[in-house]
Amino acid sequence: MNIAELLNIKYPIIxxxxxxxxxxxxxxxxxxxxxxxxxxxGGLFTDEFxxxxxxxxxxxxxxxxxxxxxxxxxxxxEEKLEFIKNSDVKFVTISxxxxxxxxxxxxxxxxxxxxxIGNSKMAKxxxxxxxxxxxxxxxxxxxxxxxxTSMASLIPTIKATKLPVVAAxxxxxxxxxxAAQVMGAAGVQMGTRFxxxxxxxxxxxxxxxxxxxxxxxxxxxxxxxxxxxxxIANDMTKQSLEYEKRGANEEEFIKLYTGTLKRAVFEGDRKxxxxxxxxxxxxxxEKQSVAEIFEELKEEYNKALEDIEKAKKFF
Numbered sequence: 001m002n003i004a005e006l007l008n009i010k011y012p013i014i015x016x017x018x019x020x021x022x023x024x025x026x027x028x029x030x031x032x033x034x035x036x037x038x039x040x041x042g043g044l045f046t047d048e049f050x051x052x053x054x055x056x057x058x059x060x061x062x063x064x065x066x067x068x069x070x071x072x073x074x075x076x077x078e079e080k081l082e083f084i085k086n087s088d089v090k091f092v093t094i095s096x097x098x099x100x101x102x103x104x105x106x107x108x109x110x111x112x113x114x115x116x117i118g119n120s121k122m123a124k125x126x127x128x129x130x131x132x133x134x135x136x137x138x139x140x141x142x143x144x145x146x147x148x149t150s151m152a153s154l155i156p157t158i159k160a161t162k163l164p165v166v167a168a169x170x171x172x173x174x175x176x177x178x179a180a181q182v183m184g185a186a187g188v189q190m191g192t193r194f195x196x197x198x199x200x201x202x203x204x205x206x207x208x209x210x211x212x213x214x215x216x217x218x219x220x221x222x223x224x225x226x227x228x229x230x231x232i233a234n235d236m237t238k239q240s241l242e243y244e245k246r247g248a249n250e251e252e253f254i255k256l257y258t259g260t261l262k263r264a265v266f267e268g269d270r271k272x273x274x275x276x277x278x279x280x281x282x283x284x285x286e287k288q289s290v291a292e293i294f295e296e297l298k299e300e301y302n303k304a305l306e307d308i309e310k311a312k313k314f315f
Contacts, residue, residue, distance in 0.1 A: 017069020072097025118146025205268020215282025
């Protein structure tokens with residue numbers, strides 16, 4: 001299976017539904033370039049999400065389409081669900097909660113639904129719910145993540161379900177797209193690579209932090225609380241890890257985290273902002289347009305194909 005064929009897009013790449021980041025301009029640019037862009041609900045009030053959805057509709061080419069990501073941990077998820085259900089959007093990803101209630105509702109509304117999952121057990125449950133596909137997000141991902149790595153979990157997940165499995169977490173290079181396909185993935189989801197796109201409306205300070213960071217310069221906070229999040233290492237993440245070690249109370253964590261994502265996205269605060277990013281930051285080294293990113297991904301993919309042909313004689 002290949003999502004390029006299944007979803008009628010040029011390249012088997014879905015743009016991640018990053019909180020506060022996956023807005024209309026970026027989603028339209030990704031879809032126009034041949035991938036599948038998503039407008040995310042995460043970190044946005046319902047009216048803000050609808051505004052970004054309308055921006056994407058204005059910018060999308062006539063022969064292309066974009067999708068949305070519905071985040072279930074948000075208090076206004078039912079309002080957003082109602083809008084999505086009655087909109088002309090065709091593709092929806094579900095993340096951040098139990099999709100059991102939401103998959104049937106969206107399917108009844110005629111949507112193609114992919115669930116963001118963290119392991120093979122969850123993939124089978126989503127298949128039983130009637131989902132059209134799953135996105136396996138591993139430990140390498142930026143933001144909220146699962147326990148197992150995407151590569152180690154990929155084959156077990158593919159074996160556990162008949163649904164197409166999209167690999168996510170740590171993917172930012174065309175060679176990785178090919179590697180995921182060789183392992184049986186239907187495609188990949190990318191987030192961090194698109195964070196530095198010209199069409200991504202985050203502060204330049206955030207983009208520069210990603211470009212300058214090495215693959216090992218991230219921290220995972222919130223593990224003890226059962227809500228692990230990967231971010232670029234900075235003063236805030238170090239303080240958070242210190243809080244976890246000494247067993248700080250909930251009030252201290254709330255005070256520490258309040259406004260951190262907003263400061264990262266809109267102010268470029270590299271010291272106390274929550275700059276969510278995956279381990280693929282080591283592969284991202286310049287600002288580019290979305291179209292340029294796809295051209296580079298294509299070149300990397302084809303180069304990897306050539307390398308495989310050369311390596312055949314060794315097997």
